[in-house]
Amino acid sequence: xxxxxxxxAAAVGALAVVATAVxxxxxxxxxxxxxxxxxxxxxxPNCAGQSVAESDSPVAAGMRETIAEQLAAxxxxxxVRDWFVARYGPEVVRDPGTTVVLWLVPALAATALGAAAxxxxxxxxxxxxxxxxxxxxxxxxxxxxxxxxxxxxxxAAGSWWIDxxxxxxxxxxxxxxxxxxxxxxxxxxARLRTAFTLLRSGEPKAALxxxxxxQSAYPDDPDALLILGLAQxxxxxxxxxxxxxxxxxxxxxxxxxxxxxRLLGREPTPSGGTTGAR
Amino acid sequence: xxxxxxxxxxxxxxxxxVALVALVLAxxxxxGSDSADSGLPITKQPDRPAPELxxxxxxxxxxxxxxxxxxxxxxxxxxxxxAPCRDEVPALAAGARRFADRDVRFIGIAMRDDPADTRELLSDTxxxxxxxxxxxxxxxxxxxxxxGVPETFVVDRSGTIRLHAFGPVSAAWLDEWLPAVTx
Numbered sequence: 001x002x003x004x005x006x007x008x009a010a011a012v013g014a015l016a017v018v019a020t021a022v023x024x025x026x027x028x029x030x031x032x033x034x035x036x037x038x039x040x041x042x043x044x045p046n047c048a049g050q051s052v053a054e055s056d057s058p059v060a061a062g063m064r065e066t067i068a069e070q071l072a073a074x075x076x077x078x079x080v081r082d083w084f085v086a087r088y089g090p091e092v093v094r095d096p097g098t099t100v101v102l103w104l105v106p107a108l109a110a111t112a113l114g115a116a117a118x119x120x121x122x123x124x125x126x127x128x129x130x131x132x133x134x135x136x137x138x139x140x141x142x143x144x145x146x147x148x149x150x151x152x153x154x155x156a157a158g159s160w161w162i163d164x165x166x167x168x169x170x171x172x173x174x175x176x177x178x179x180x181x182x183x184x185x186x187x188x189x190a191r192l193r194t195a196f197t198l199l200r201s202g203e204p205k206a207a208l209x210x211x212x213x214x215q216s217a218y219p220d221d222p223d224a225l226l227i228l229g230l231a232q233x234x235x236x237x238x239x240x241x242x243x244x245x246x247x248x249x250x251x252x253x254x255x256x257x258x259x260x261x262r263l264l265g266r267e268p269t270p271s272g273g274t275t276g277a278r
Numbered sequence: 279x280x281x282x283x284x285x286x287x288x289x290x291x292x293x294x295x296v297a298l299v300a301l302v303l304a305x306x307x308x309x310g311s312d313s314a315d316s317g318l319p320i321t322k323q324p325d326r327p328a329p330e331l332x333x334x335x336x337x338x339x340x341x342x343x344x345x346x347x348x349x350x351x352x353x354x355x356x357x358x359x360x361a362p363c364r365d366e367v368p369a370l371a372a373g374a375r376r377f378a379d380r381d382v383r384f385i386g387i388a389m390r391d392d393p394a395d396t397r398e399l400l401s402d403t404x405x406x407x408x409x410x411x412x413x414x415x416x417x418x419x420x421x422x423x424x425x426g427v428p429e430t431f432v433v434d435r436s437g438t439i440r441l442h443a444f445g446p447v448s449a450a451w452l453d454e455w456l457p458a459v460t461x
Contacts, residue, residue, distance in 0.1 A: 045425040058357070058390045059426055062416020069417060086326075087423035147292065193362050197319065197445035200426040223361055255395070259359040 035068045038077045042067075042084055043094050046200055047234070051094060056263050113147070188214045188224065195227045204234035222251035226260065233263075319430070319445030321455065328433045329421045333387075333411040336396055341385065341411045343433070350382040350460050351433040354447070355419045356410075357388060358395035360427040364403055366446035371405035373452045380460045381435075386410035389419040389427055434459050 039053035044060040052063045063084070070080045084092050120140065191214050199207035208231035215224040225247035232240030244260050251257060331343035331353075343351065354370050356363040367386070374384035388396040388410050400406045413419055422431050425444065432441035432455070440459050443451065 057426070058416055059420065059424065061390065062413075062420040065415040066417050066420045087420075088425075189365075193365070193446060196362055200444060226361070255364070255399070256359045256361060259357075 031068075031071060034071055034077060035064065038067045038071070038080050039064050041077075041081065041094055043092050045088050045092060058259070113144075188218055188221065192223050192227045195231065199227070199231055199234060204231055207231040208235050220250055222247055222254050225250060226254070226256055229260075319443040319447055319451065321451075322442045322444075324423075324439050324442050326439050328431075328437050328439050331411075331418055331421060333413060333418055336388070336393060336400075336410045336412060341409075344437075346383055346433075347437050348381075348435050350377075350380070350435060350456070352382060352384045352452075352456075353387055353422060353431040353433065354384070355387045355389050355413075355422065355424045355427050355429045355431075356399075357391045357427045358399040359391065362446040363428045364399065366428050366448070367399065367403045367405045367408065369447065369449045369452065371403075371408040372449060373456075374408060376449075377452070377456060377460070380456075382456065382460060384408060387413050387418055387422075389413045389424070390416045432456065432459050 036053055039060075040051050042052040042063065044050045044052050044055035044057060044063070046059055047055045047057055050060075052060045052067075054060075067080055070083065071077070075083070081093055117140075191210055195207040195210040195214070198204075198210070207227065211224065211228040211231045215221065215228045218224050225243055229240045229243035229247055232243055234240075241264055244264055247254070248257055248260060248264075248266075328343060328351075331341075333341050335341050343353075352370070352373070354366070356367060370384050370386065374382075377384075386408050390413065393412060396410055396412070400408060400410065411418065419427075419429075422439075423442070424431075428446050430441070430443040430447050431439050432443075434440045441455055443455075
C-alpha cells in the first residue's frame with residue numbers, strides 16, 4: 001500500500017468514526033422529537049382539549065410511553081396513530097386542519113386589515129377625482145375599534161351558540177345526577193364518586209356542579225376538595241390548583257396526594273412536606 | 279350612488295370577515311369538551327379483540343392474558359391513588375369468589391402505582407385475594423384502551439372485549455352484566 005493509499009484509508013476511517021458518532025448522538029433526540037410529534041398529534045382522552053404531549057394525566061403519560069415503545073419497535077408514526085385510533089376511536093387524532101385554520105384565519109384577517117390600511121394610506125396621499133375623500137384618522141380609529149368589539153362580541157355569541165346544546169345536556173345530566181345521588185345516598189362520598197365519574201367521562205361542568213354543592217356543605221372534606229379542584233382544572237373556570245393545594249394541606253397523606261403533587265409539579269421533601277419543583 | 283354601493287359592499291364584506299373570524303375562534307374555544315353519556319358506571323360494548331397483555335403480578339408471578347383464553351376475564355384498571363377504587367376493589371375480590379364456578383377470572387391492573395401502595399390498598403379493603411398485575415408505566419392500561427381509573431374490561435372466552443365500564447363497578451353491576459358474557 002502506497003503512502004497516498006494509507007492516507008486515504010485513514011481519512012475514510014476517520015470519516016466513518018465521525019459519521020458513527022454523529023449518528024449515535026443524534027438518534028436519541030430524533031426519536032424523542034418523533035415521540036413528541038406523535039404525542040402532539042393525539043388528544044388526551046380524559047382531558048379538556050389537551051394533547052397527549054401537553055397533559056399531566058396518568059393516561060397521557062402511559063400513552064407517551066406506549067408511543068416511545070412502538071416507535072422503538074420500528075413502527076411508523078402513522079402506524080402508531082392507527083393503533084391509538086383502533087383503541088380510542090378516530091377522535092383521538094387531533095384535526096390538524098382545524099388547528100391550521102385557527103391560526104390561518106386570524107393571520108389572513110390581520111393581513112387583510114393591514115393591506116386595507118396601507119391602501120387607505122396611499123389613497124389619502126394620492127386622492128383621485130372619482131374616489132371619496134380619505135377617512136379622517138378619528139373615523140379610522142372608530143372603525144378599527146368597532147371591528148375589534150364586533151370580533152369579541154362575535155366570539156362570545158358564537159361560543160354561546162355552539163356550546164348551547166352541550167351546556168343543556170350537561171346541566172340536565174348534572175341536575176339528574178345530583179338529584180339521584182342526593183335522593184339515593186345522602187352520604188357525600190357517593191355524590192363525589194358520581195362527580196368523579198362524570199369528570200372522567202368528559203362532563204367536567206356536570207362534575208363541577210356536584211362537587212361545588214358537596215364542598216359547600218363540607219368545606220374541609222379532603223375528597224370534596226380533591227374532586228372540586230380536579231373539576232375546576234378541567235373546566236378552567238376557577239383556580240383549581242389553589243383548591244388542590246388546600247386538599248394537600250388538609251390531607252397530605254391521602255392516597256391521591258402523590259398524584260396531585262405530580263399534577264401540581266410539587267415534589268415531596270425529605271421532611272415529609274412539599275415544595276414547588278417547577 | 280356608486281360610492282354608497284361600494285361602501286355597502288365593503289361594510290358587508292367586513293362584517294362577514296368578522297363573523298368568520300369569530301366563528302373560527304369560537305369553534306377553537308369550544309373544542310375539546312365533548313359530551314358523553316352518563317351513568318354509574320358508564321357501560322359500553324366495544325366487541326373488539328383483546329390485545330396482547332403480559333406483565334408481572336404483585337406476588338411476582340408472570341401474567342399473560344392469552345393463557346386465559348377459554349375463560350371470561352374481568353380486567354379492572356385500578357390505582358391506590360384513585361379514591362373510587364377503594365370502594366370498588368372489595369366487590370371485585372368478592373366477585374372473583376362468586377363467579378369462580380363459572381370460570382371467570384378477575385385481574386386488577388395497577389396503573390402507574392407503587393407496589394407497596396397497591397398492597398396497602400388491598401390490605402385496607404380486605405381484598406388481598408385479588409390477583410393484581412403491575413403496570414408501572416401505564417402501557418398495559420393504554421393497550422386496553424383505558425381512559426382513566428377505575429375502568430373495567432370484560433373479555434369473553436373467545437378473547438373479545440365485550441364490556442368496557444367507566445367508573446367503579448359494583449356487585450350489582452357484575453350480576454347484571456356478567457351472565458350475558460359467561461353464558
